[in-house]
Amino acid sequence: MAVDCTGQYTVIAGRKQLALVDLDDPLEKVKRIPRQSKYDVSTVQWNPHLSHKNYFVLASNQRADISYWDKDDVSNRGSLKGHTRVISDVDWSVFDPNWVATCSVDTYIYLWDIRDTRKPALSLSAVAGASQVKWNKVSSNLLATSHDGDVRIWDQRKGTTPVQYIAAHLSKVHGLDWSPTQEYSLATSSQDCHVKLWDVCNPRKPEHVISSDSPVWRARYTPFGEGLITVVVPQLRRGDNSLLMWSINDLSAPMHTFVGHQDVILEFHWRKVLDDSKDFHLVTWSKDQSLRIWKIDQHLQKLCSAESLNDSGNEADVDSAVEAASITSREAKEIAKLSATVPPSRAANTAVSPGQPKTLQQEFALVNMQIDNVTIDSMDASNSTCTVTASSGKYCGRTHCNM
DSSP: EEEOOOEEEEEEEEEEEEEEEESTTTTTEEEHHHHHHHHHEEEEEEEEGGGGGGGEEEEEETTTEHHHSSOOOOOEEEEEOOOOOOOOEEESSSSSEEEEEEETSEEEEEETTOOEEEEEOOEOOOOOOOEEEEEEEOOTTTTEEEETTEEEEEEEETTOOOOOOEOOOSSSSEEEEESSSSSTEEEEEETTSSSEETTTTHHHHHHEEESSSSOOEEEEESSTTTEEEEEEEEETOOOTOOOOEEETBTSSSSSSEEEEOOSSEEEEEEEETTTTOOOEEEEETTTTTTEEEEEEEHHHHGGGGOOOOSTTOOOOEEEEEEOOOOOOOOOHHHHHHHHSSSOOOOOOOGGGTTOOOOSSSHHHSSSSOOTEEHHHHHHTTTTEEEEEEETTEEEEEEEEOOO
16 A cells, blocks of 8 residues: 555555545545456555655565556556566655665565666665565665664665665564654564664664564654554454654653554555645555545644643544445465464563553553444543443343443
């Protein structure tokens, strides 16, 4: 799943079809386009530049296709063929609309100029297979790649040898993300149940560590304030409380938990509501085959800043929930493997657990809303009350709690 740079369209890609959803009217405007391929889509990403807003890259097996969306159909504008194994990730440069990076388990990272797709413009060899590649958002020359538990930093100006090595995690790194404002700040998320925030100039020790009880699939900076969004994969593969928002200024507990998906979240992206608005939407796609749009208003955004707020009004509302096409992706298979090998819990002095709410509002946000035969009728943090109804056969009981 990917969202275009205007925030209007999202593409959900599967083996048999593409679903393009108009996020301004997601319940009605869904365009389904057949896709004939025997391979699943490993990743898809939309070009982040307005000048190329109709372009997205779609990777499947060893090939990445440059696709063009004209609101009626999708056409192929070129194919990137160079890898000898499955492409694991792609990433557009935020500085040049014609440059895109691909990486693969074949150990190569290729930088392509889509104006000439015959061969890569630059080839980087890492010896070990690469699972993630990300362009820096502040410097046009820096890239980061992940290789099992390690991270390598590359500078195009300094040849084909990494300029920095980071022994980041004990298990596979699933996610990388550069800070949108700090050139050398990098977030990594891993199978070892940790999120680490690095200054890549000082790679021996992370600046911050977040510990989880489950593997962490993604960790990405927010486009506002000093925030971070993490996606964990619960051991029972339920979607409960797996999407968390943190303030980097206070990592003792998540600032907010997004509750709604019934299975693990595969991908998420941000969209700006209006050019003259400061509100954002968080768009999420889950293995439960639903697309959800969460409204992040200014009050919730302030939780990611250095300002302190009262407990009231900290809840993000679900702006809309869209049942999307039943399309599976290769990421779903990758997600399914995560809960199989959960390492033992780490020592408490290395990090904090996201399961420790600091306020009643945060504790309410962690409540499992998907229990069979149990309905949460109301949760009022300001009055410290909660009403729950439970049913079994012909019997029904209601409990009203004052805390």
